Amino acid sequence: MHQYAVETQSLTRVFTPKKREGEPVNALNSVDLKIETGELFGLLGPNGAGKTTLLKILCTLLLPTSGKAFVAGLDVENQYEDIRTKINMVSGGEMSGYGLLTVRENLWMFSQFYGIKSKVAKDKIDRLLETFGMTDKSKAKLRTLSTGQRQKMNVIRGFVTDPEIIFLDEPTLGLDVNASRIIRTFILDWLKDNPDKTVVLTTHYMAEADELCDRIAIIDQGGILACDTPERLKKTVRMNTMLSMDVTLLKNREVFQGLNGVGNVSFVDDSERNQTHVKFVVQDDSCVSDIVSGVLDQGSKIISLQKTEPTLEDVFIKMVGKGFE
Amino acid sequence: MTDGWLVKNLRAIRGRAYPRVIGAGREPSWIFFEIVLPLFTVAAYAYIYKFMDARAELIGYVVLGGAMTAFWLNVLWNMASQFYWEKEIGNLQLYMIAPISRMSVLAGMALGGMFSTTLHAASTLLIGTLLFNITYQLVDPIMLILIFTTTLVALYGMGMMFASMYLLFGREAHHLSNLLTDPVYLVSGFYFPVNSLGTWAAAGASLIPVTLGLDAMRQLFFSDVSGDGFLPLNIELLILAGLSILFLVLAKYSLSYMEYLGKTTGRLTLRWQ
Amino acid sequence: MAIMHDLRTLKNAAWLGWQMEANWTDPFLFATYSIVKPISATLILVFMYMVVTGGQTNSAFFSYMYVGNALYMYVAEVLFGVTWVIHDDREHYMTLKQVYIAPIKFPAYILGRSAIKIAITSAGVFVTLLFGVIVLGVGIDIGAVDWPLFAASMLLGMSCICVLGLALGGVTFLTAKHSIGINEGVAGVFYVLSGVIFPITALPGWAQSISKVLPITYWMDSMRRALMPETMSEMNSLSGLDVTGLGTFDNLFIMAFLALSAAIFFMISLGVFRYADNVARKQGKIDWTTAY
Numbered sequence: 001m002h003q004y005a006v007e008t009q010s011l012t013r014v015f016t017p018k019k020r021e022g023e024p025v026n027a028l029n030s031v032d033l034k035i036e037t038g039e040l041f042g043l044l045g046p047n048g049a050g051k052t053t054l055l056k057i058l059c060t061l062l063l064p065t066s067g068k069a070f071v072a073g074l075d076v077e078n079q080y081e082d083i084r085t086k087i088n089m090v091s092g093g094e095m096s097g098y099g100l101l102t103v104r105e106n107l108w109m110f111s112q113f114y115g116i117k118s119k120v121a122k123d124k125i126d127r128l129l130e131t132f133g134m135t136d137k138s139k140a141k142l143r144t145l146s147t148g149q150r151q152k153m154n155v156i157r158g159f160v161t162d163p164e165i166i167f168l169d170e171p172t173l174g175l176d177v178n179a180s181r182i183i184r185t186f187i188l189d190w191l192k193d194n195p196d197k198t199v200v201l202t203t204h205y206m207a208e209a210d211e212l213c214d215r216i217a218i219i220d221q222g223g224i225l226a227c228d229t230p231e232r233l234k235k236t237v238r239m240n241t242m243l244s245m246d247v248t249l250l251k252n253r254e255v256f257q258g259l260n261g262v263g264n265v266s267f268v269d270d271s272e273r274n275q276t277h278v279k280f281v282v283q284d285d286s287c288v289s290d291i292v293s294g295v296l297d298q299g300s301k302i303i304s305l306q307k308t309e310p311t312l313e314d315v316f317i318k319m320v321g322k323g324f325e
Numbered sequence: 326m327t328d329g330w331l332v333k334n335l336r337a338i339r340g341r342a343y344p345r346v347i348g349a350g351r352e353p354s355w356i357f358f359e360i361v362l363p364l365f366t367v368a369a370y371a372y373i374y375k376f377m378d379a380r381a382e383l384i385g386y387v388v389l390g391g392a393m394t395a396f397w398l399n400v401l402w403n404m405a406s407q408f409y410w411e412k413e414i415g416n417l418q419l420y421m422i423a424p425i426s427r428m429s430v431l432a433g434m435a436l437g438g439m440f441s442t443t444l445h446a447a448s449t450l451l452i453g454t455l456l457f458n459i460t461y462q463l464v465d466p467i468m469l470i471l472i473f474t475t476t477l478v479a480l481y482g483m484g485m486m487f488a489s490m491y492l493l494f495g496r497e498a499h500h501l502s503n504l505l506t507d508p509v510y511l512v513s514g515f516y517f518p519v520n521s522l523g524t525w526a527a528a529g530a531s532l533i534p535v536t537l538g539l540d541a542m543r544q545l546f547f548s549d550v551s552g553d554g555f556l557p558l559n560i561e562l563l564i565l566a567g568l569s570i571l572f573l574v575l576a577k578y579s580l581s582y583m584e585y586l587g588k589t590t591g592r593l594t595l596r597w598q
Numbered sequence: 599m600a601i602m603h604d605l606r607t608l609k610n611a612a613w614l615g616w617q618m619e620a621n622w623t624d625p626f627l628f629a630t631y632s633i634v635k636p637i638s639a640t641l642i643l644v645f646m647y648m649v650v651t652g653g654q655t656n657s658a659f660f661s662y663m664y665v666g667n668a669l670y671m672y673v674a675e676v677l678f679g680v681t682w683v684i685h686d687d688r689e690h691y692m693t694l695k696q697v698y699i700a701p702i703k704f705p706a707y708i709l710g711r712s713a714i715k716i717a718i719t720s721a722g723v724f725v726t727l728l729f730g731v732i733v734l735g736v737g738i739d740i741g742a743v744d745w746p747l748f749a750a751s752m753l754l755g756m757s758c759i760c761v762l763g764l765a766l767g768g769v770t771f772l773t774a775k776h777s778i779g780i781n782e783g784v785a786g787v788f789y790v791l792s793g794v795i796f797p798i799t800a801l802p803g804w805a806q807s808i809s810k811v812l813p814i815t816y817w818m819d820s821m822r823r824a825l826m827p828e829t830m831s832e833m834n835s836l837s838g839l840d841v842t843g844l845g846t847f848d849n850l851f852i853m854a855f856l857a858l859s860a861a862i863f864f865m866i867s868l869g870v871f872r873y874a875d876n877v878a879r880k881q882g883k884i885d886w887t888t889a890y
Contacts, residue, residue, distance in 0.1 A: 015591055056591075059422050063588040084424040096415040100348040112340025113423035113430070115333025157419075358773070362783020369789045369796075370646065373663070376800040379650040410689075504631050508638040516642055517649045 003073040005165050005198035006035040006058060011067035013053050013222075027053040029222040030067065035215075038195050040187070042213035043202040044312065050222040051202035055167050058200065059089045072164060087165050088114075090158035092151065092173025099143035103134065103153050106142055107160060114161040121160065128156040132182060148179035155183055159190060165198045172208060184212055206312040216312070218319055225319040230312060237310040237318050242281050243288065246303040247295055250276040255294030261287045275303060337429040338436060345403075345437025349444075359395065360448040364456070367391030367449065370516050371457050382547045383517070385461070388453035389546060390515035393539050395446040396480055397509060399438045401502040404484030405491050407434055409498035412593075421593060427580050431488055435481035443477075462548040468558060469545045475565040476538025482572030483534060489580035493592045509533055514540065518553035527555050534568050537561040607702040611710025615683075619718060629721075636671050636722035637729060643667050643795060644734065658832040661730075661737040662822065662842075666794040668726040669821050671719050673759055673794075673814060674785040679715035680708055680763030684770040688884070698884055705871065708767050712760050727825075737829035747849055748824035751856065755817035758860040765867035768874030771883055788814045797833075798843040806843060813859035819844045820852045 013028040028050045035041045043051045056062040057069050060080035069076040071083045097106040104125055111121035129135050132152045137145065145153065151171070158166055168187070172180040191199055203209050209216050210230045217227040226233060249269065256265045261283035268277040282288060288305075295302060328336075370387045411417040420430045453459070463469065491498045512530040513519065519527045519540050530536045541561040544554040556564075587593030647660060654660075688694035697707055730736035766784055788794065791805060792814035798806050809815050819842065823830050834845035844852065878884050 013591075059418075061418055061421055061588065061593055062591055063585075081424065084422055087422065089418075089422060091415070094415050096419055098344045098348065098416075100351050101344050105343070105347070109340045109343055110419065110423075112336045112343075113420065113425055115328055115336050115425065117328070118336075358783060362786055365783060365786025365790045369786065369794070372790065372800050373643070373646065373796045374650065376796040377647070377650045377659075383646075383649065500631060504635055507635050507642070511638045511642045511645070514645075517646045521645055521649050 003037075004034045004070070005037045005039065005072060006033065006041075006200060007068075007070045008033045008054075008058075009068040011054070011057065011069050012065050013050075013057060013062065014065045026222050028057075028064075031219075031222070031224055033217060033224060033227065035198060035200060037198050038191070039214045040191055040199045040201065040212055042209040042216040043200070043219050044204070044206065044209045044216050044316070045202075045219035046204055049219045051219055052169055053222075054219070055089065055169050055200070055202055059087060059167050060084060086163060087167065088158045088161050088163040089167040089169065090154050090171055092170035092175075094151070094154045096154065096157070097142045100141060102139050102141055103145065104129070104138040107153065107157055110157050111160050116161065124160050124162075125156065128160060131186060132156060148175050151175055152179065152183065155186065159186075163197070165200065168199060168201045170203055171201065172203070172205065180208070184208065187212060206316070210312050218312075218316060220316075220320050226315070233312065233315045234310045237314045241285060242279065242308040243305065244308065245278045245280075245291075245295075245305045247276050247278065247300045248303065249274050250278070250295070250298075250300050252298050255291065255298065256280060259287055259290055259294075262291065334425050334429040337423070337425040338433040341430050341433025342437035342440070343433075345434065346440050349441040356448075359445045360452070363391060363394065363449055364452055366394075367453050368456070371453075380551065381460075382543075382551060382553075384457050385459045385547055386518065386543055386553075387516050388450060388457060388459055389543060390539060391453060392446040392450035393535060393542075394510065394515055395442050395449060396439075396477065397513075397515075397535055398506070399442040400480055400484035400487070401505055403438050404431075404434060404481065405487030405505075406494075406498035406502045408488050408492050409494055418593070421584070427489075427584065428485070428577055431485040431576065431580070434488070435485060438484075439477055439481060461546045463546055464548055465545055465558075468562070469542065472538060472541040472545065472558070472562055472565070475562060475569060476534050476541075479534035479565050479568040479572060480538070482569050482576060485576035486572050486579055489576055489583050492580070492583040493587050493590070509535070512536070518543070518555075520553065520555045531555075531564060532568070534565055534572075537565055541565075604703055604706040607706040608710035608713065611707045612713045615679075615711040615714035618686075619714060632718055632722050633725050636668070636726045639671075640664065640667055640726050640730070655734045655736075658737065658829045660734070661826060661829045662797070662833055663795045664730045664734065664736045665727065665738070665822055665825060666818055668723050668730065669818060670785075670789060670794045671723050671726070672716065672756070673788050675719040675722075676712055676715050676756075676759045677763050677766055677785045680712050680760075680767045681770045683708060683711045684767050695884055704875075705764055705868075708764055709760055712763055716756060716760075737826045739826070739828070742827055744824045744827055744849075747820060747853070750853060751817060751820040751824055754853070754856050754860050755813075755821065758813045758817065758856075758863055761860075761864045761867040765870040765874075768871035768878075771874050771878035772881075788812065791815070793818050793842065793844075797841050799841060809843070811859060813856055813863050815844070816852050816856040816859060820849065820856055823849060823852070 008031050011028055011031040011033075012026070015025045015027055017024070031050075031054065033054075043054065045051050053062065057064055057076055058071050060071075060076055060083055063077060072086045074080075074083045074086075076083060096110075098109075101109065104122075107125045107129075108118070108121055111125070112118075116124075126135070126138070129138050132155070134149060134152055134156070137149055142150070142153075151173075155168075155171060158168070171187075172183055175183070187199060187201075191197060201209075201212065213230060215227065215229050216233060218225045218233070226236070249271070250267070253265075253267060256262060256278070262280055263283075264279070264281040266279045269275075270277065280291075292302065292305070367388055370391070371384045374383045374387065408417055411420065420427065423430075454461075491501070494501070510516070512522065512526065513533050513536040514522065514527075514530070515535075519530060519536055522530065527536070537556070538561075540555045541558055544558060555561075584593070643663060644655070647655070647663065651657075684694065687697060698704060727736070727738065731738050791798070791801065791809045792812050793809060794814075798809040798815065801809060819830075830842070833841055840846055847855070
């Protein structure tokens with residue numbers, strides 16, 4: 001039987017609050033998911049969608065209310081001790097560690113919970129600190145680190161144990177562009193060097209999911225709305241392609257009217273720059289060459305032509321009927 | 326060759342003990358707060374005995390009891406309620422997903438705590454002894470070492486059990502530790518011979534390891550000339566050994582149960598309760 | 599309307615303090631919790647006393663010790679409360695920085711949180727004294743209580759303890775994970791030197807000199823004089839000596855000295871708080887965490 005890195009079957013989790021503190025919350029509703037070994041799999045959804053709950057179940061921190069979840073083929077309910085030898089997790093905004101220890105000491109301490117030999121752990125920590133540009137911070141006390149440095153340390157903590165499957169919960173939350181880029185690049189490189197490993201990542205950053213993930217599950221209100229590669233997901237909203245074109249002031253606009261499959265045409269004249277900005281939608285990309293020929297035939301020059309690609313946000317809006325915020 | 330379960334868990338114990346051993350030394354203010362300041366309470370009780378013209382060994386009992394409070398406070402605040410703080414800063418979930426026995430994390434905390442607290446307690450004892458001119462008549466140092474070690478194992482075993490019972494607590498952890506501080510000072514006879522509580526009360530209090538530990542140490546340090554000892558030393562040692570095993574076993578089972586309960590209710594990682 | 603603003607801060611901080619102190623459990627458990635702790639602490643002394651005297655509790659000294667110990671709860675709990683607010687807000691809830699930068703007077707916030715501590719402690723003190731009077735024969739006669747002296751002493755004493763708490767709160771800004779040590783210890787200084795459970799005359803001469811400048815010494819004495827005037831007279835007539843060390847001073851002098859020393863401590867505490875606050879900002883300690 002084929003073994004997935006992660007598999008869930010009708011996974012459901014209901015949080016029942018204490019008396020008088022509100023109604024039960026369905027954090028996960030019958031989630032079915034299959035993640036292949038070697039994948040960088042993304043769970044994309046807004047805050048409160050159920051991403052972290054799912055991750056907590058997979059990391060053996062929470063039990064499902066019903067349904068099944070398997071990590072590396074092992075049941076999260078009764079084989080959790082075996083699962084723990086194969087996983088690690090990193091959360092965004094994590095404050096773990098002890099403020100009075102140095103970065104290196106904190107990383108060493110956490111490595112000891114995985115039974116790694118001290119020397120092996122320390123060598124690995126030093127290599128990873130170098131990769132993340134943190135060597136000069138290895139002797140700094142944890143409490144002196146910036147948010148970005150702290151998160152880089154958290155990421156190192158997760159990877160230093162060399163897990164088969166790593167769960168990253170919003171790993172770049174609140175980080176600047178540079179720190180985020182370093183972490184993203186590291187994740188991609190790690191997976192390239194270790195094709196037998198798996199990364200499960202939750203994020204609400206669309207671009208991050210698009211850039212990193214082999215496949216993405218869009219999750220909202222505890223349910224998986226769609227699960228596919230970013231390209232295929234985007235294709236689902238690529239029924240009509242939107243184009244925008246800047247041309248020298250266009251006199252005859254009929255070229256856009258008579259063509260089959262061209263619609264929603266709008267013109268904005270910029271007399272100061274002697275240009276016209278045209279936006280239109282085509283059902284089929286082959287219409288574009290006819291439009292270009294028509295514009296050139298009447299003596300106008302094309303200054304720019306842009307095809308607006310659908311983003312994952314468009315996919316999400318299509319699925320849910322609203323954006324993240 | 327991969328390392329066995331025991332070696333991995335020993336590494337985990339060392340890992341968790343490390344911050345406790347190294348951490349206290351990095352913050353020199355502990356010398357003032359954890360050695361000098363507790364001496365004031367010791368001094369107050371010593372002076373009250375002096376004011377009442379009490380027999381000399383009672384002042385010795387106060388100094389010894391005052392030194393031992395460090396262990397009780399350490400067990401309450403740095404063992405029992407520790408997982409609450411760990412949960413708040415996000416360490417608990419990392420301990421929970423690690424492929425080692427949770428008992429190793431607790432054992433690491435206990436060993437680290439024992440080490441640093443023994444230093445504090447020894448300093449309090451030394452200064453208290455010099456301040457109040459206490460004379461000891463130590464008769465059996467080997468027995469003293471045995472009693473002290475067994476007391477610590479039983480006491481920290483109790484701390485490990487509390488820690489697992491507190492696992493799902495929020496602020497209750499703080500309040501429960503706060504609540505337990507003074508009643509235990511009372512029933513364990515930190516500042517007076519425990520047998521003055523009466524036999525039954527003293528017998529009940531003997532479930533708290535420091536009660537018998539302290540009683541035995543007083544008998545050993547002061548030759549029990551006044552007949553303040555509650556039980557014979559050998560019996561006390563035996564009971565302490567039994568308590569050590571009992572608390573460690575209870576700690577293991579309660580930890581497994583509370584972990585299961587936490588995973589079911591989702592409170593294992595719930596913060597700011 | 600700055601005063602109104604500060605009062606609102608005080609009120610809101612007191613409300614928050616009450617929520618944090620009490621809403622973790624049901625009212626019955628909370629009431630039990632509030633009583634068990636002070637009674638146990640008091641019983642330690644009772645047993646110490648009985649070990650020496652063989653069980654007699656009807657002496658003037660027993661009442662002196664018992665009442666002093668009960669009143670000392672205010673010192674310990676309020677000082678503990680203030681340092682704990684800083685420690686807890688900073689290291690556990692991580693809200694200290696938000697409160698700190700809010701456009702409110704931080705001391706008003708701290709005092710609001712302390713006010714609720716005073717209210718809860720009052721219940722504990724009352725129950726302890728009631729237990730002492732009914733069960734152990736502590737010499738408080740409700741008809742003989744000097745109420746004006748009691749009210750004046752209480753007001754001055756509480757103000758004094760609160761500002762001391764503020765100074766300690768400032769020190770907590772600068773210290774690591776030691777607030778438990780702070781409350782155990784600094785309150786312990788007063789326990790030894792302020793004639794709480796034994797007269798200051800039991801102390802060496804140099805220590806008595808320190809005792810006589812501490813406001814808590816005068817507060818303890820004035821409170822005892824208010825609650826049990828006869829017992830205090832009896833104490834001071836024992837063997838014809840000034841047993842309490844303050845027996846030669848009349849009530850007015852004691853109150854005047856309490857007011858004066860409270861005023862001086864107010865200035866010192868405010869200075870300590872401001873200094874510590876400044877150093878904490880310089881060293882970036884307002885929002886650090888030091889757990890290990």
